Amino acid sequence: MIFASGFFASDPVHTAMIIGGVAALVSGVVGVFTVMRGQSFAGHALADVSSAGGSAAFLLGINPLLGFLGMAVIAAGGMELADARLVRERDLVTGIAVGAGLGLAALLLYFDVTFTSTTGAAVTVMFGSMFSIPPTIIPLALAVGLAALTISALFYRPLLLVSLSPELAEVQGVRVRLTGLLYLLVLAFTVSLSAMTVGAILSTALLIGPAATALRLAKRPGQAIAIAVLIGVGATWGGILLAYDSFYWTPGHGWPVSFFIVSLIFIFYVIVAAVPERIWLRKHGVSVRAGVDTRTGSA
Amino acid sequence: MMHQEGEVLAVNQVSVSFSGRTVLQDVGFTLRAGEFCGLIGANGSGKTTLLRAILGSQALDAGSVRIGCSDGGRLPSRGSSIGYVPQTKSLDPYMPVRARDVVALGFDGNRLGLPLPSRARRNRVDEMLKAVNASHFAQQRIGNLSGGEQQRVLIAHALVRRPRLLLLDEPLANLDMRSAAEIVAVLHQLSVKYLITVLLSAHDMNPLLPAMDRVVYLANGHAVSGKTDEVIRTDVLSRLYGYHIDVIRVHGRVLVIAAAAPGDILAAIEKHPAHVAPVP
Numbered sequence: 251m252i253f254a255s256g257f258f259a260s261d262p263v264h265t266a267m268i269i270g271g272v273a274a275l276v277s278g279v280v281g282v283f284t285v286m287r288g289q290s291f292a293g294h295a296l297a298d299v300s301s302a303g304g305s306a307a308f309l310l311g312i313n314p315l316l317g318f319l320g321m322a323v324i325a326a327g328g329m330e331l332a333d334a335r336l337v338r339e340r341d342l343v344t345g346i347a348v349g350a351g352l353g354l355a356a357l358l359l360y361f362d363v364t365f366t367s368t369t370g371a372a373v374t375v376m377f378g379s380m381f382s383i384p385p386t387i388i389p390l391a392l393a394v395g396l397a398a399l400t401i402s403a404l405f406y407r408p409l410l411l412v413s414l415s416p417e418l419a420e421v422q423g424v425r426v427r428l429t430g431l432l433y434l435l436v437l438a439f440t441v442s443l444s445a446m447t448v449g450a451i452l453s454t455a456l457l458i459g460p461a462a463t464a465l466r467l468a469k470r471p472g473q474a475i476a477i478a479v480l481i482g483v484g485a486t487w488g489g490i491l492l493a494y495d496s497f498y499w500t501p502g503h504g505w506p507v508s509f510f511i512v513s514l515i516f517i518f519y520v521i522v523a524a525v526p527e528r529i530w531l532r533k534h535g536v537s538v539r540a541g542v543d544t545r546t547g548s549a
Numbered sequence: 550m551m552h553q554e555g556e557v558l559a560v561n562q563v564s565v566s567f568s569g570r571t572v573l574q575d576v577g578f579t580l581r582a583g584e585f586c587g588l589i590g591a592n593g594s595g596k597t598t599l600l601r602a603i604l605g606s607q608a609l610d611a612g613s614v615r616i617g618c619s620d621g622g623r624l625p626s627r628g629s630s631i632g633y634v635p636q637t638k639s640l641d642p643y644m645p646v647r648a649r650d651v652v653a654l655g656f657d658g659n660r661l662g663l664p665l666p667s668r669a670r671r672n673r674v675d676e677m678l679k680a681v682n683a684s685h686f687a688q689q690r691i692g693n694l695s696g697g698e699q700q701r702v703l704i705a706h707a708l709v710r711r712p713r714l715l716l717l718d719e720p721l722a723n724l725d726m727r728s729a730a731e732i733v734a735v736l737h738q739l740s741v742k743y744l745i746t747v748l749l750s751a752h753d754m755n756p757l758l759p760a761m762d763r764v765v766y767l768a769n770g771h772a773v774s775g776k777t778d779e780v781i782r783t784d785v786l787s788r789l790y791g792y793h794i795d796v797i798r799v800h801g802r803v804l805v806i807a808a809a810a811p812g813d814i815l816a817a818i819e820k821h822p823a824h825v826a827p828v829p
Contacts, residue, residue: 286644404661411658414646414691417635418706421604422659465643469690474645 257494266380266507268388270486272395273443274456278479279402280440281461282471283433286413288337292329292434294454295344297441299325299351301450304375305358309366314375315387318445319394322438325351330431355450378449380490380507391443398439401432409433410471447486448508456482459515463522485514555581557713557746558603563612565598571770572598577612578765578774580746582713585737587757587777588750590767596750597636599767600716603748604633617713632707632745636718640699642692648702649687652677655706677705680742681735697728701735708739715739717749721756729756736760754781755802781805 257263284293303321307314325347334340355375362371373379402409408429411419416426444453460481461474468474489511496505558580565573572595580586590596601607603614616630652674657664664670678684681701686694691702700720707715715736721729737760740747751757754764764781765774768789773780780786781803786794790807797804 282645286641403663406663407654407658407660410646410650411654414640414644414651414654415635415637418633418654418703419658420606421631421633421635422655424659465645468645469647469688470650471645 257491260494261385262381262383263490263494265383265385265388266490267487269383269391269443270380270447270490270507270511271483272391273440273447274460274482274486275479276395276398276440277444277453277456278460278464278482279399279475280436281457281459281482282464282474282478283402283409283413284437284457285461285465286410287433289437290454290458291341291344293437293441293457295329295348295351296322296325296434296438297445297450297453297457298348298355300438300442300445300453301375302351302354302358303442304445304450305355305362305371308362308371308375309358313387313390315390315394315442315446318442318450319439321351322442322445323435326434326438330434374449375445376449376451377506378445378447378452378508380447381493381504383446387446391446394439394443398436398443401436405429405432448511452508452512455512455515456486459512459519460485463515463519466522466527481515481518485511485518488514557582557584557617558748559615560599560603561613561615563599563602563614564610565595565602565607566610573602573767573772574770575612576765576767576770576772578772580714580748580763582746583740583744584762585740585747585757585760586749586763586765587754587761588748588765588767589752589754590750591752594767595770596767597718599765599772600633600718600748600750603716604631630712630714632704632710632712632715634700634703634707634715634717634720636720636722637699637703639696640692642690644690644692646691647688648683648691648694648698649674649678651691651702652705652709655709673709674705677709678702680708680739681705682731695728697724697731700724700728700732704732704735704739708743708745711743712745714746714748717747719750719752721751721753726756730759733757733760758801758803 281293284290300318300322303317303319304314305317306321307317310317329343329347332343334343359372359375370379370382374382408419408424411422411424412426412429419429420426441450441453441457444456447453448456460478463481464474464477467477489507489509492510493505493507496510497503499505556579560579561577563573563576564571576599588596588599598607602609603616605614653664653670656670656673675684678687681704683698683701683705686698691699694702704715704717704720717736720732724732733756736747736749739745740760748765749757754761758777761777763775764777765772766780766786766789769791771789773785773789781796783794783796786796786805792807795806797806
């Protein structure tokens with residue numbers, strides 16, 4: 251059954267759709283830059299480390315978004331301070347940060363479960379549980395999302411230029427390192443939002459999946475962002491709907507929203523990746539180039 | 550040095566060293582408006598270092614670089630007085646950026662805020678794409694273009710702000726002969742039409758010969774410069790290298806050959822180890 255009755259009347263659904271929509275929107279915009287800059291792993295690392303913050307928030311009884319956000323920002327600052335220039339070195343620094351963050355999360359989640367008997371904390375922090383998000387989070391989520399979008403819009407051109415070639419950007423007077431730092435901050439904002447939605451571990455799926463699909467379809471950066479947002483928001487709201495319906499498939503036990511969101515994103519990607527690129531882009535490169543060849547050949 | 554009429558670039562006795570090793574020593578030359586100059590030397594002879602020194606992104610141990618009439622320094626405004634095409638690795642085919650977007654980023658890519666549609670930008674981008682003969686693939690993704698096509702787009706990117714001086718770092722490396730000849734022809738046209746001074750580094754000068762007015766030849770950290778025919782000569786290059794060099798012209802091509810027996814080169818190395826450079 252699709253569209254089980256009461257979907258739009260349910261308060262948890264409202265909250266889930268707002269938080270999920272904001273997270274998917276911001277992830278779509280920022281994810282395109284993440285994939286272009288080759289920083290998927292950094293995004294994943296920030297999310298993993300942020301899980302320690304989410305776990306701490308449960309322990310302290312504070313706004314979980316604040317926990318995710320605080321820890322992600324600290325991790326972003328740490329990764330910037332490490333200032334690893336080589337790709338291999340950057341991978342190592344990122345990997346070590348992931349280990350440290352998840353280790354801390356393991357400790358805090360253990361305390362959550364043993365001291366405060368919030369048995370669901372581990373699943374909520376790591377894999378999300380959207381129907382239990384308290385609506386009090388909405389204002390902070392909107393503020394964080396707005397900040398991420400504003401910085402992205404402000405640094406849109408320098409970010410594109412640095413993604414294309416840091417050397418070209420530098421010649422034009424772009425402050426490459428400052429741009430990178432601001433971008434990392436925006437990434438921290440973004441993964442903390444998606445950690446609220448699909449959980450810290452799965453937040454990379456929301457960040458990378460729609461963007462990677464969009465990059466196969468789009469010719470222009472603006473177009474890529476629009477497609478990534480559409481896929482992300484579509485998958486998130488679709489996932490919420492399916493999860494709501496799933497209460498009626500296996501009565502009494504709904505399936506997790508995150509499962510549906512991530513599955514939808516995955517299915518989109520597989521479909522797009524299976525179709526040859528020239529069909530999406532309507533490339534006439536081959537024929538155009540052949541035309542030039544003939545012209546110069548006869549001249 | 551006195552400022553001369555039409556002088557676009559003056560490099561004065563520039564020296565650069567990295568951790569004690571001298572890369573450039575007392576390198577000096579001047580270029581005037583519209584000149585096409587090859588910067589020739591073997592790998593590791595300091596070509597990129599010299600270009601970076603001119604750009605202002607390499608600190609000098611001694612000497613000065615003057616662009617146009619103003620005294621150089623680390624000015625951000627160099628971005629609009631110098632166009633630069635760095636040595637590129639091929640670009641990611643999945644970058645959702647068209648050739649014309651790359652040129653537009655050359656126009657105002659350093660500005661903050663979203664790029665609102667602008668007729669001035671649009672016209673200038675169209676003009677530059679046409680000037681490098683790239684209009685027919687302007688809508689293609691940059692990563693899907695061939696090496697020569699990408700190079701032409703990067704030249705348009707570098708020139709869209711109308712600089713007077715264009716620096717290119719090994720733009721012909723990794724290109725087949727035909728694409729290399731096309732790039733040289735495009736650059737020659739641009740230097741004539743817009744009176745742009747072109748300084749282009751290469752390890753092989755032959756593709757440049759049809760267009761090259763002047764040459765700066767680097768070896769041993771030293772440079773000789775002048776009109777092509779004055780520099781590419783047996784006596785001049787032999788003095789620069791520190792051992793006998795033959796310059797041979799065959800069917801309009803130039804071959805620079807270490808004509809000495811290997812023993813002579815060894816003897817030269819023993820005499821002045823720091824002054825013997827490999828032939829490109």
